[in-house]
Amino acid sequence: MVTTSESKAALNLPREAIRTPMYIDGKHYATAEHEFFTRRSPGHGVPVTATARGSRKDLDLAVSAARRAFDDGRWSRISGEERATVLLEAARLIRANCETLAWFETLESGKPIAQSRGEINAAAGIWEYAAGLARVVHGDTHDTLGPDVLGLVMRQPVGVVGIVTPWNFPFFILSERLPFALAAGCTVVVKPAELTSTTTLKLAALLTEAGLPDGVVNVVTGLGSVVGQALAEHMDVDMISFTGSTPVGRAVMTAAGANMKKVGLELGGKNPQIVFADADLDDAADAIAFGISFNAGQCCVSGSRLIVHRSVEGELVERVCALLEKVRVGEPLDASNHVGAIVEARQFEKIRGFIEAGKRDGVQLVRGGRASSEGERFFIEPTVFRGVDPRSTLAQEEIFGPVLAVSTFDSFDEAIALANGVPYGLAASIWTRDLQRAMKSMREVQAGRVWINCTITGGPELPIGGFKQSGIGRETGRHGVDEYTELKSAHVQLGNRTRWIG
Ligand code: NAD
Numbered sequence: 425m426v427t428t429s430e431s432k433a434a435l436n437l438p439r440e441a442i443r444t445p446m447y448i449d450g451k452h453y454a455t456a457e458h459e460f461f462t463r464r465s466p467g468h469g470v471p472v473t474a475t476a477r478g479s480r481k482d483l484d485l486a487v488s489a490a491r492r493a494f495d496d497g498r499w500s501r502i503s504g505e506e507r508a509t510v511l512l513e514a515a516r517l518i519r520a521n522c523e524t525l526a527w528f529e530t531l532e533s534g535k536p537i538a539q540s541r542g543e544i545n546a547a548a549g550i551w552e553y554a555a556g557l558a559r560v561v562h563g564d565t566h567d568t569l570g571p572d573v574l575g576l577v578m579r580q581p582v583g584v585v586g587i588v589t590p591w592n593f594p595f596f597i598l599s600e601r602l603p604f605a606l607a608a609g610c611t612v613v614v615k616p617a618e619l620t621s622t623t624t625l626k627l628a629a630l631l632t633e634a635g636l637p638d639g640v641v642n643v644v645t646g647l648g649s650v651v652g653q654a655l656a657e658h659m660d661v662d663m664i665s666f667t668g669s670t671p672v673g674r675a676v677m678t679a680a681g682a683n684m685k686k687v688g689l690e691l692g693g694k695n696p697q698i699v700f701a702d703a704d705l706d707d708a709a710d711a712i713a714f715g716i717s718f719n720a721g722q723c724c725v726s727g728s729r730l731i732v733h734r735s736v737e738g739e740l741v742e743r744v745c746a747l748l749e750k751v752r753v754g755e756p757l758d759a760s761n762h763v764g765a766i767v768e769a770r771q772f773e774k775i776r777g778f779i780e781a782g783k784r785d786g787v788q789l790v791r792g793g794r795a796s797s798e799g800e801r802f803f804i805e806p807t808v809f810r811g812v813d814p815r816s817t818l819a820q821e822e823i824f825g826p827v828l829a830v831s832t833f834d835s836f837d838e839a840i841a842l843a844n845g846v847p848y849g850l851a852a853s854i855w856t857r858d859l860q861r862a863m864k865s866m867r868e869v870q871a872g873r874v875w876i877n878c879t880i881t882g883g884p885e886l887p888i889g890g891f892k893q894s895g896i897g898r899e900t901g902r903h904g905v906d907e908y909t910e911l912k913s914a915h916v917q918l919g920n921r922t923r924w925i926g
Contacts (some may be wrong), residue, residue: 436527436757441471444621446645447622447628450491450638453482466534467756473532475621478646480654483613486642487660490584490611495702500581500609504559511555511603513634516676518548520709521630525623526740529754531622533706534765534802535719537757542829547599550900553884554603557905561608572919579909581609582686583662586655588648588676589624590668591617591767592722592824597690598624600888601665602641608908612906616653617668619767621645648672657682662915663908666690669726670822670848670893688897688907692822693724693850696843696878698865699740700836701716701733703855704877709743711853711879717751717806720763721826722771725851727879729819731842734759734832737910740809741830745791747805766802766825775825782809782818782827792826814842822848836861836905840868849891853879872898 426623441462445454460474472670476482494500499507518525526540531617533540566575585605589597594616605612616624619642628643648668656679657666663686666676670691680687697715699708715727732740756764766772776795783789792807804825812819812829819829833839843852852871866874872889875881882888897907 430915435467437468437470438472438531440856441474442622443474444476444625444645446476446482446486447625447641447643448482448486449642450632452629453485461618463532464800465531465756465765466767466800466802467530473528473622475618475645479653480650482646483644483651483654483658484547486613486644487584487655487658489639489642490613491660493637494581494584494611499606499611499640504542504561504607507607507609508555510631510635511558511606514553514603514631514636515548515555517630517634518544518627521626522548525626528622528626530764532622533591533594534756534767535547536761536764538759539719539764546685547596550884551603554607557604557902558607560902561905561909563911569915572917573692574916574918576916578912578914579608579906580912582908582910583610584660585610585612585908586658586661586664587612587614588652588655588664588666588668589614589616591620592719592724594620594725595623595627597667597900598627600884600904602627602665603624604899605665605908606636606640607905610663610908611640612642614641615648615655615656616643616645618645618647635745641712650772652676653679656680657700659683661685663688665899665907673895679872686910688898688899689890690724690888690897691850691893692824692848692894693726693890693894694729694820694822694846694848695725695727695851695853695871696729696731696869697727697853698839698843698855698869699730699732699736700839700854700856700858700861701735702857703736704857705736705740705743706796708855709740709747711855712740712744712757713747713751713806715853715879716828717748717763717826719730719768719774720753720804721806722767722824723880725873725880726824727853728823728828729843729846730828730830731734731839732830733839733843734834737830737832739748740791741808743807744828748791748808751806753805755801756845763806763826766804769797769800769802772797772802772804775823775827778818778821778825778827779804779807782812785816787812787816787818814845820846836864844868844870847893850894851875896922
């Protein structure tokens with residue numbers, strides 16, 4: 425299964441783990457007490473980076489730096505134009521450093537290098553888009569309240585924001601949140617996933633180079649149960665923006681109750697690909713193969729459920745399986761591979777567990793199923809189960825791996841009921857040539873993002889987020905900057921008040 429060009433790739437591996445200290449108040453920050461934990465590349469099984477294990481004390485330091493930077497107005501009170509200039513320079517530096525950032529991203533996450541390059545460049549585009557929004561943030565006026573009253577609605581930055589990110593798209597997901605928080609005028613403490621912290625730390629240093637004042641962005645690395653939890657609880661943090669699994673999101677919500685901080689949550693998904701009988705089956709098959717293989721299925725919007733009209737199920741599954749035969753899985757530093765490694769042993773075992781349970785339960789495995797973990801390198805080939813009971817674990821739980829569960833429907837209502845019959849509501853793809861059916865499905869499906877005759881695509885202009893247990897709030901788009909603001913209304917008396925007593 426592994427298609428590798430080992431010798432060529434080995435040249436590009438670091439000789440020893442590269443140490444990455446934390447980043448606080450505009451500087452790299454390390455003390456003699458800091459322990460470092462080693463990250464091994466899941467595609468190569470060798471040590472590549474060493475990340476500091478931050479403590480509550482480190483987090484307090486970072487929050488104080490962010491608090492000072494917010495309260496003295498060095499970022500929160502400057503003009504939108506000045507903020508935009510820094511964000512645009514950041515975008516330029518991201519592009520200029522694309523190769524290094526992509527290399528670290530691939531080594532730590534196991535994703536193919538070509539994909540990493542694409543994600544870094546696309547992230548730069550998000551920074552450019554958010555730079556524009558820094559000059560657009562504005563409130564509202566009400567001049568209809570009578571001759572003596574003017575109403576104002578102001579949008580102000582929410583304050584110090586904690587951002588917690590997952591390991592599947594470390595740089596891209598951060599870029600869907602951080603530049604919007606900065607455009608709004610907030611200051612930030614980021615807690616990246618412990619497996620993939622390096623590109624976040626590199627970005628923090630690039631932001632200083634781009635002219636961001638010290639203390640506006642701080643990065644504390646370490647365990648989620650320590651640093652992430654402390655950030656969510658912190659009394660001096662005004663908002664927590666969390667991206668990760670639904671169970672941890674629930675814990676973050678509870679912790680945020682300590683000071684009733686504002687909460688943004690981007691959580692898991694079990695996203696349907698709904699295929700009607702009149703769909704372009706070739707196009708749908710290609711997108712379904714992509715939707716389940718992309719990032720080895722470790723993608724919140726992965727199209728992990730195929731819900732297809734019974735009359736075309738056999739033909740479609742055959743086409744999907746034929747395409748998956750051409751998918752090259754293996755060496756992440758080989759730019760010709762489509763799918764890289766699974767991020768770590770625990771995730772690998774979790775995915776393998778779902779596959780084995782499916783086989784044990786007698787579900788029809790029509791493609792893939794093989795997993796290899798020699799030498800601490802973890803690969804799983806795209807896998808397709810057919811005839812999946814929509815109430816079963818395979819159809820209900822987020823596997824977060826390249827495993828497709830196929831179920832059939834006979835009527836429109838049944839298709840929608842199946843699509844909506846999970847606790848999640850993150851994304852959905854709809855395949856049909858009938859405009860009315862497409863629009864009706866789009867209206868009925870419970871998902872924050874809908875793709876019609878396409879999948880996993882889009883730019884920063886449209887908002888993203890989840891219905892139901894997939895999250896709270898929206899990122900990107902115009903709403904992405906509003907998310908990091910508070911509304912304040914002002915009633916302004918222009919003439920004499922009507923006296924209470926006289
Ligand atoms: P995770 O929930 O295990 O961890 C996410 C982050 O939370 C990490 O940085 C982790 O260190 C931190 N964390 C762990 N415990 C914490 C706690 N008690 N308090 C605060 N922070 C804590 O998720 P993961 O395994 O890194 O990522 C996979 C999950 O993320 C999947 O469920 C996926 O669907 C979801 N995800 C969602 C989106 C989205 O936009 N909706 C995007 C990417 C990933």
